[in-house]
Amino acid sequence: MASRAITRPAMQEQLAGLALLGSLSAERLREVAEVAELVGAARGSDPLAGLPLRDQVVFLLRGELLLMFEGGGTLVVVGGKGDGRHPVNRRGAAISRSRAISDVELLAVDEKALDILLTFDQVAAGEVAAGSVMGQAVRSDARIGRGIFSLANLRHGAFARLPAARIEELLARFERLAASRGEVVIAEGDEGDDYYVIESGRCRVERQVGGVKVVLAELKSGDAFGEEALASNTRRNATVVMTTDGQLLRLGKGDFNELLGEPLLQRLRYAECLERVAQGASWIDVRYPSEYRDDRLPGAINVPLNEVRNSFAVLDPAREYIVYCQSGRRSSAAAFLIAQRGFRVGVLEGGLWAAGRKR
Numbered sequence: 001m002a003s004r005a006i007t008r009p010a011m012q013e014q015l016a017g018l019a020l021l022g023s024l025s026a027e028r029l030r031e032v033a034e035v036a037e038l039v040g041a042a043r044g045s046d047p048l049a050g051l052p053l054r055d056q057v058v059f060l061l062r063g064e065l066l067l068m069f070e071g072g073g074t075l076v077v078v079g080g081k082g083d084g085r086h087p088v089n090r091r092g093a094a095i096s097r098s099r100a101i102s103d104v105e106l107l108a109v110d111e112k113a114l115d116i117l118l119t120f121d122q123v124a125a126g127e128v129a130a131g132s133v134m135g136q137a138v139r140s141d142a143r144i145g146r147g148i149f150s151l152a153n154l155r156h157g158a159f160a161r162l163p164a165a166r167i168e169e170l171l172a173r174f175e176r177l178a179a180s181r182g183e184v185v186i187a188e189g190d191e192g193d194d195y196y197v198i199e200s201g202r203c204r205v206e207r208q209v210g211g212v213k214v215v216l217a218e219l220k221s222g223d224a225f226g227e228e229a230l231a232s233n234t235r236r237n238a239t240v241v242m243t244t245d246g247q248l249l250r251l252g253k254g255d256f257n258e259l260l261g262e263p264l265l266q267r268l269r270y271a272e273c274l275e276r277v278a279q280g281a282s283w284i285d286v287r288y289p290s291e292y293r294d295d296r297l298p299g300a301i302n303v304p305l306n307e308v309r310n311s312f313a314v315l316d317p318a319r320e321y322i323v324y325c326q327s328g329r330r331s332s333a334a335a336f337l338i339a340q341r342g343f344r345v346g347v348l349e350g351g352l353w354a355a356g357r358k359r
Helices: 011-016 026-035 111-124 127-131 133-140 151-156 164-173 253-260 270-278 289-294 305-311 329-340
Strands: 002-005 036-041 056-062 064-069 074-078 095-100 104-110 175-179 184-186 194-200 203-209 212-219 239-242 246-252 282-285 320-324 344-348
Touching (some): 011 026, 026 104, 026 151, 056 111, 104 111, 111 127, 111 305, 127 133, 133 175, 133 194, 133 246, 164 246, 164 253, 164 329, 184 194, 246 253, 270 282, 270 344, 305 329, 320 329
Parallel strands (some): 282 320, 320 344
Antiparallel strands (some): 002 036, 036 104, 064 074, 064 095, 175 246, 184 239, 194 246
């Protein structure tokens, strides 16, 4: 079995044709391609045997694959068509083994990375976030999205600790500032209290070294600076000067620190959720319909995260709702919105992963 990273731009078109991935922008598909692997397997082999199915989402891109499920039952999947557009390891039943009917090619994507992208993109597509200055900037210039809100930053950068429930509010807190050529945006030695993203224009980062001014970097649209203000109380260690006229997006340190606080959500273990559902509560699955289609909890209704605001009119104020997704990220964001409207709502802690529904 051979595997390789996806680097060809043409692969993005193939990814866009897959359920779940097709909801992502071209820029996000590029990021998926960077963290995914293509796995080839010969006819007669078990292509899934060597894959960590508990940590990956696996699609069949080419060929025919026979899936055999624990407890009985089989399914033949044809790559890129019908069921082949959906993840092979999210079928509502655990796979015991598989057999390649022909030579096959699989796409394996890290499940946590994909979940982070889906969460952020669904929240960012909401009415409030899209109408904010940051939302408008992201939609109008892909460089901003692939800069501060790149997968790498969402996993490990300044925003990695931000609860999913606060993403929308984060986008709404940014303000837009006009900046002129030669303007000193931050000065070395000043207190660090703001975070900046360059919407348009260019900046120069410089520092005094032995009494001599040294240029450290040139920044352009989509780049950010001042991130140390989000993590510490240290003074600025460099000066940033505009080298052209431009527009900056600014987030105050106080706003970011406030948003880092976990919202007051009622998080419930799976056993507690089952007990409440038995007493009349209803499940709400906030994943995409393509995810809900193959792997949902009994009786759950599907209200994708980006549609939650449109559901308030049909939700029953007298009923309790238990919200879930794959990991708990999207469901915490959805529950926060629902709770703000006065509904009784709980969140399945850790999502389906914690409920033992991982494949």
